[in-house]
Amino acid sequence: MADAEFAALFVDLAPRTRLHLLYLGAQPAEAEEAVQDAMLSLLQALRGGMNVQHPKAWVRMVAARNFFRRKTTTTIRETLVRDVPDFAAPHSMDAEVATAVDVLEALKRLPARQATIMRLFAADYSVSEIADLLEMTPATVRSNLRHARKKLHLLLLG
Structure with a gap:
């Protein structure tokens, strides 16, 4: 090149x-x-x-x-959860944006490890890539994804 x-x-x-x-x-x-x-x-x-x-x-x-x-794993988890932006929903917000805001707010309420893994997964990282990045087994990543999805479902749908 x-x-x-x-x-x-x-x-x-x-x-x-x-x-x-x-x-x-x-x-x-x-x-x-x-x-x-x-x-x-x-x-x-x-x-x-x-x-x-x-x-x-x-x-x-x-x-x-x-x-x-x-970064240390602890610092990563704290940073990813802490830096989820706060949103003040404007009145003219469409349904898709409102849903995204709701999801970001719900992410803040997940345990730090689950929020980290969900954000990486949402950014198109595979389970094995997340496991490599966070120095854990793929089974642990899958378990955290399962628990995070369940909690997000409860937080978003009630």
Whole structure:
């Protein structure tokens, strides 16, 4: 890959990956550092002859792993739950947005581990990827997903 192609890829991927990490609970400086490291790893991999078929997915996963490795599991859980935004519902809100607000509010009421796992799962991480990121078994992730879904169902439907 030529330097110009990589620069264009960087301009495309870096902001999206940074937003993804912010969604996962990173602070802006943490997100920026993880993105820089991931893009540098991609450049080194490409220059080393590695065939990266899906660079967007590759960078996203490497950046998330970089972020999670820098955090302790406790800090991750506290950050992800604490940083779910508060919403004041405007009167003109449509049903889909209202439902999303309700789900975010319900996420705040889940235990920290369950909220973390639900947010990662909602961000299209597989059970095995979540298990790797949070250093737990896939069975534990599935169990937490099951309990979180059950609790969310009760919180949302009553």
